[in-house]
Amino acid sequence: MLTYEQARQKVIEKLTEKKGPRVTEQVRVGEALGFVLAQVVKTDREYPPFNRATRDGYAVFAADAQAGAALKCTGEIKAGDRVTKELWAETCVQIMTGAAVPSGTDAVVMIEHTKRDGDLVRFERDAVSGQNFVQRGSEARAGQTLLTPGMRLGYAELALAAQVGAAELKCAQKPRVAILSTGDEIVPVDSLPGRFQIRNSNSVSLAAQVRLAGGKPILLGNAMDREDDLQSKIRRGLQEDLLVLSGGVSMGKYDLVEKVLKEMETEFYFDAVAIRPGKPAVFGKCGEKFVFGLPGNPVSTMVTFELFVAPALDLLAGAEARELPVVAARLGEALHEKPGVTHFLPAHMGGQGAGREVKVLKWQGSGDVSALSRANCFVIVPAALENLGVGDPVEVMVRRDMF
């Protein structure tokens, strides 16, 4: 059986083989968060486009503004003001952050280091040439490439695109992910379940995880544990970029997902992973499309999505697979787990840096969504370990939506 690292690697390897050009769309820069860029973005002019003051103070010739000197202030320049005049020797101009310094200026002295007396400004420290303004063109040259295809657009990348006037961006279309739950007991979330029925919460969590991972969820509802229903809904799902099923992959008599996928000539790359929860997860390719069968217990579904489906979405979108969001912490309570599989235990982490502490929550196993709603991460207990003590270092996989 594969370890979770090997299984993840398998997903990355298979999707990398298939990585090709993506269908693109034009997206307004303000709406492009989480898209993957499919064009080059260049500067339209030099940045900054003028010598820009970075402090409120006085524009000077540094040689004039030494400690004890007093210079006549001849005016003021606000951000946005058109600056045409040159600075005269033995004078200074009041200037605001973001304003263009007059030509000749080689320093801006912070207002905090001056005293004003009518027209006269007295300097308390030696001005240093080059201080407190940014030279035209020093951040980027005109025509310089700033963003390239395959880059994921976060808030900083969007701000940069906006700054250089890229109001619309050519982006890879978000991968369309068909979500199909399975189970005779599953009913829609807006219906009243009978005593032995369960609302379809997995479709909701999967859609949220698809969005977080940069995909577009296509909800196909639920298939009954019957081969004909499974087969026809799987066929529908295979029309999208990726199909994710929940439930029906364990060893029970009515766990038919793998059987049906096999009959549809799916090539399987794994059909179990040495993890808990989530051991029965399957991954394969049916025709041209990749398929995941995730176990139906809600926490298993969530964990296996993060481990295996999220990197597939990165690659389908034309980006690199992101690293698992794993950080180091110290255990706040001792742990005893069965060795042989890697455990992912719902936990709560608090504190900063070396003081970061994590405590595993009490839970009733992989169906316990209420425990997970109090968790902001999972403690990863390696397969070889049985006992961990208070203060022991552990790896923690954070919930993407909580950090």
Ligand code: AMP
């Ligand atoms: P399965 O993987 O089909 O054996 O399902 C395991 C457990 O997860 C069962 O208790 C199911 O009722 C529950 N389950 C399966 N699918 C869903 C779903 N879509 N939403 C919520 N719970 C589910």
Ligand code: MG
């Ligand atoms: Mg089932």
